[in-house]
Amino acid sequence: MAEAAAGNPEEGVLSRLEKLEARARALALKQEEAEQQQRQEVARLRARIRQLRRRRDELKGKVSLQQAALGRREEATSSGAEPVPTARVQERALLQWKVETVEAMLRVFYLTGISGKLTERGVCFCLSTAYDGNYLDSYYLDIVITQPVRIHRHSVPIFIPLKRIAAKYLQTDVRCFLATLSAHLNAYVGRKYQADYLQKHFSAFLGGHWQKNSLYNMLAFNYDVTTESSTFPFRVKLLYGDLDRSLPTEASVSCKEDVPASLLEKAATHSSLFMNMALHKAFDTFRKAAETPDNTEGTVPHWAGQETFLTAGMGHLRFSKSQATWMREIGTSEHQAPGLCHGQLYLAPEH
Amino acid sequence: MAARGRRGRGAAGGAMDVTVAEFIRRTVLKVPRSHIPALLQAWGFLPAARLQALDVRPLKEAIAEAVVQLCQENSASIKEAAVLDIVYNHTFQNKRVWTVYQMTKATGGETDIFDFTAFKRKFKRRIQSSLINVTINFKEFEDNAIWIRIAWGTSYTKPNQYKATYVVYHSQTPYAFISKSINRSNLPLLCQALIVASNYGDIREMELRSHCLDSLKDIVFKRYSQTFQTHHPKPLQERNVAPENVDPRLIQEDKSEKERIQRVNQEVFGDGPQPKLEFAQYKLETMFKSSPKMVNVSERESFRCLVKFSSPHLLEALKSLAPAGMADAPLSPLLTCIPHKARNYFKIKERKGVLAAGLVSP
Numbered sequence: 144m145a146e147a148a149a150g151n152p153e154e155g156v157l158s159r160l161e162k163l164e165a166r167a168r169a170l171a172l173k174q175e176e177a178e179q180q181q182r183q184e185v186a187r188l189r190a191r192i193r194q195l196r197r198r199r200d201e202l203k204g205k206v207s208l209q210q211a212a213l214g215r216r217e218e219a220t221s222s223g224a225e226p227v228p229t230a231r232v233q234e235r236a237l238l239q240w241k242v243e244t245v246e247a248m249l250r251v252f253y254l255t256g257i258s259g260k261l262t263e264r265g266v267c268f269c270l271s272t273a274y275d276g277n278y279l280d281s282y283y284l285d286i287v288i289t290q291p292v293r294i295h296r297h298s299v300p301i302f303i304p305l306k307r308i309a310a311k312y313l314q315t316d317v318r319c320f321l322a323t324l325s326a327h328l329n330a331y332v333g334r335k336y337q338a339d340y341l342q343k344h345f346s347a348f349l350g351g352h353w354q355k356n357s358l359y360n361m362l363a364f365n366y367d368v369t370t371e372s373s374t375f376p377f378r379v380k381l382l383y384g385d386l387d388r389s390l391p392t393e394a395s396v397s398c399k400e401d402v403p404a405s406l407l408e409k410a411a412t413h414s415s416l417f418m419n420m421a422l423h424k425a426f427d428t429f430r431k432a433a434e435t436p437d438n439t440e441g442t443v444p445h446w447a448g449q450e451t452f453l454t455a456g457m458g459h460l461r462f463s464k465s466q467a468t469w470m471r472e473i474g475t476s477e478h479q480a481p482g483l484c485h486g487q488l489y490l491a492p493e494h
Numbered sequence: 495m496a497a498r499g500r501r502g503r504g505a506a507g508g509a510m511d512v513t514v515a516e517f518i519r520r521t522v523l524k525v526p527r528s529h530i531p532a533l534l535q536a537w538g539f540l541p542a543a544r545l546q547a548l549d550v551r552p553l554k555e556a557i558a559e560a561v562v563q564l565c566q567e568n569s570a571s572i573k574e575a576a577v578l579d580i581v582y583n584h585t586f587q588n589k590r591v592w593t594v595y596q597m598t599k600a601t602g603g604e605t606d607i608f609d610f611t612a613f614k615r616k617f618k619r620r621i622q623s624s625l626i627n628v629t630i631n632f633k634e635f636e637d638n639a640i641w642i643r644i645a646w647g648t649s650y651t652k653p654n655q656y657k658a659t660y661v662v663y664h665s666q667t668p669y670a671f672i673s674k675s676i677n678r679s680n681l682p683l684l685c686q687a688l689i690v691a692s693n694y695g696d697i698r699e700m701e702l703r704s705h706c707l708d709s710l711k712d713i714v715f716k717r718y719s720q721t722f723q724t725h726h727p728k729p730l731q732e733r734n735v736a737p738e739n740v741d742p743r744l745i746q747e748d749k750s751e752k753e754r755i756q757r758v759n760q761e762v763f764g765d766g767p768q769p770k771l772e773f774a775q776y777k778l779e780t781m782f783k784s785s786p787k788m789v790n791v792s793e794r795e796s797f798r799c800l801v802k803f804s805s806p807h808l809l810e811a812l813k814s815l816a817p818a819g820m821a822d823a824p825l826s827p828l829l830t831c832i833p834h835k836a837r838n839y840f841k842i843k844e845r846k847g848v849l850a851a852g853l854v855s856p
Contacts, residue, residue: 249725260723267723283722296834298722301715302666356608356665357638382607 253281256329257321264288265295270325274333274389275421282328292317302357303327304386326387333389334359337422345426350376360386366426368398368409369433375402377410381417394418510566517575517655518565521582522558529585530557537581539574540564576631576655580643583660583673584635587707590660590673594702594710594836595685597668597694608665610634617642617691624683629653638664646680659684662707668694669714671707701839709769713833719766720834755816755823762830768809774838776801776828781844796844809833 252258259268265288271281285296291314299305305324312320338359342349350365360383367374377398384392394417396410416425525533534545544564548557565574583590610632618630627647634640642661647653661684662671670688672681685697704710712718746752782797805811809832816823824830832838 251726253724253726258725260725262723269722269724269726283720283724285722296720296722298716298720300717301669302664354610355638358666361607361609384607 254278257325265292268321270321270328272325272329272332274329274336277336279332279336284324299324299328300331300357303331323387330383330385330387330389331358333421334362334383337389338362340423341426344423345430348426348429352378354380358386359383362391362422368406368413368429370406375399375406377413379413379417381422389421391418510570511572513655514570514572514575515562515566517572518570518578519558519562520656521575521578522561523554525582527554527557533578533581533585534561536585537574537578539570539577540568572629572655573631576629576643576645576658577633579655579658580631580633580641580660583643584633584641588705591703591705592662592671592673592707592710594700594714595670595672595688595697596700596714597670597689597692597697599668599693599695610640610665613640613665613691617687620687620690621683625649625680627651627653629655629658640665644680644684646677661688663688663692664711664715667715670697671710674703701837703773703838704771706770706772709771712769713836718769718833719764721761721764752817758823759813759816762824763809763813768807768813769833770810771808771832771838772804772806774803774808774829774832774840776840776842779841779843803829808838 249258249260253269253271256271256273257268258271259266261267262285265286268284268286269281270284272279282300283296283298284294287293287295294305294309294313297305303324304327308320308323308327312323338355342353348366350367352363352365354363355361361381362383363378363380365376365378368377375398377396379394379396381391382393383390394414396414396417398406398410413425416428420428522530531545531548534540534548535542540561548560548564614632621628621630621644625646625648627649629643629645631643632640633643640663642663643658644661645653645655645658657677659680660673663669672684689695689697700714702710702713709718778799778801779796812825812829815821816825828840828842
């Protein structure tokens with residue numbers, strides 16, 4: 144480089160440029176070669192993948208063929224010795240049916256009111272409530288079995304005296320605890336149901352000035368009593384002293400002073416009526432008395448026959464003896480069977 | 495304003511205080527125009543016929559004027575104005591920040607039959623025994639909620655109607671919801687009056703605050719959706735799932751992981767809507783754990799740090815963290831225990847003997 148520079152500077156530069164050009168060309172060639180090699184490699188690998196896939200499919204086919212052949216061979220040999228394998232098959236089918244029946248029973252067990260499921264640390268109880276043939280809300284208790292037994296989580300409303308009941312019964316007698324809590328919850332939803340039903344369906348009778356509290360154990364309202372001549376406003380105050388009952392312990396019906404004596408005794412009868420009958424039923428009798436004064440009590444429809452009904456909240460569960468299935472109808476009919484409804488479960492073996 | 499008052503005094507129906515008129519006017523101006531008829535109807539003070547005659551003209555000022563005129567004809571007093579204020583705050587309850595207070599019984603007693611009249615009387619008596627210049631009003635709403643409005647004054651000044659404190663109480667529950675008023679000096683008196691009136695022994699402030707009053711009620715009354723293990727299957731909810739055109743040759747590598755995340759998420763948060771909270775605040779009082787190389791911070795001192803999560807709907811945001819891939823499932827129990835422990839302000843201290851941070855409830 145030095146002599147080229149010393150000799151002829153332009154030649155030196157040109158030769159340098161030539162050398163650089165040559166180097167660039169060589170590099171480009173090398174790069175192309177490398178790329179081509181890479182492409183060849185990729186193509187080779189792809190071919191290998193296809194080959195391996197084909198081999199895998201072949202082997203899979205062979206395995207399935209062999210299994211089928213094995214199965215056929217088993218059947219062929221077993222067709223000779225009939226009773227034993229079919230007995231085994233039958234046993235298995237029976238066991239399967241038993242398991243399914245138990246699972247189905249567990250699934251509908253919540254309809255009894257108190258059901259539970261084992262968890263890792265304890266039990267999760269489900270208290271379902273019902274009133275007057277309607278299934279209402281479910282409340283849950285997550286209990287951890289430690290020493291002492293404690294409630295980990297729950298969805299019981301805050302105004303139910305859960306702590307008090309738990310302090311009394313949880314450590315000693317769990318059954319009693321659940322029964323008491325269930326009674327409280329059922330009574331609460333019963334009272335709430337009566338009040339809501341009354342407000343919804345008998346609004347024509349009611350006067351207003353509703354007073355109630357969260358537990359629905361105090362209810363006061365005005366309602367109208369119609370006689371032949373005119374209507375008089377009565378005010379009733381119901382106190383539910385027992386939290387596990389849905390009937391009041393105290394019912395005081397009051398009216399203004401300037402009313403005829405017949406109405407005063409009517410107030411007394413109403414008072415005893417409220418003490419012994421559910422609110423909406425009492426108002427039902429009022430309504431019937433208002434419509435047909437001679438008729439004392441309507442006939443109770445008798446549910447007979449193959450089908451029994453259970454209304455559950457927003458829908459109806461129909462348990463049919465004739466069919467081995469149970470159907471769920473979504474309906475919002477207000478029709479309820481007065482009195483208690485009985486339901487029977489039939490789970491067919493074939494199902 | 496004074497002129498309006500004088501004008502009002504000449505109208506039929508009697509005099510109405512200038513301050514009351516101004517208060518009513520300002521309250522009506524706060525209400526969005528579309529809500530004014532419903533609000534006035536819920537108030538129930540003005541006769542229905544006049545309310546229907548009131549037309550909602552373009553300018554809210556004119557509507558407010560008309561309402562004030564009607565009130566003057568019906569001789570509204572501060573009591574009715576206060577009830578209007580209660581109805582306004584009940585309709586727009588999410589504008590205030592509510593704090594939850596828990597009351598405890600000194601001795602275990604039976605669940606009493608709640609007597610509203612006795613409650614009102616005891617409450618008023620307790621407050622008015624210490625402070626004469628207060629305006630106290632009550633209103634009961636359909637969902638058994640009792641709203642109490644207290645406008646505070648001092649020995650020298652009249653009650654300030656524009657900075658009233660609101661208390662929401664449900665009978666037979668040990669919880670009261672108080673909206674933060676700026677003046678905290680009257681808070682002890684208020685708490686005293688509450689426990690006296692509701693027959694409890696003690697009251698304490700819970701670390702639970704939010705704008706959404708209904709969500710606070712859901713949390714403490716246990717009305718929010720919790721998952722419990724049961725045998726009976728819950729009815730499946732319809733979800734709009736678009737049919738996927740899946741090439742059968744495509745395999746989702748993390749399908750089992752996604753399903754696991756969904757399952758864990760559902761176990762923790764449940765299916766239903768979450769209560770609406772805006773903040774979760776964690777005050778760390780733990781030691782700074784550094785690698786041995788960094789010796790800048792002295793290891794004796796606790797490293798004070800405040801972590802605050804804020805969101806328009808915090809719990810829904812936490813619920814969607816794991817499915818979105820932004821956090822591991824299951825989430826830290828510090829985040830998921832918020833509705834269960836009924837608090838969103840935490841203090842985290844050192845767990846003695848263990849290096850991890852533990853939860854301490856004050």
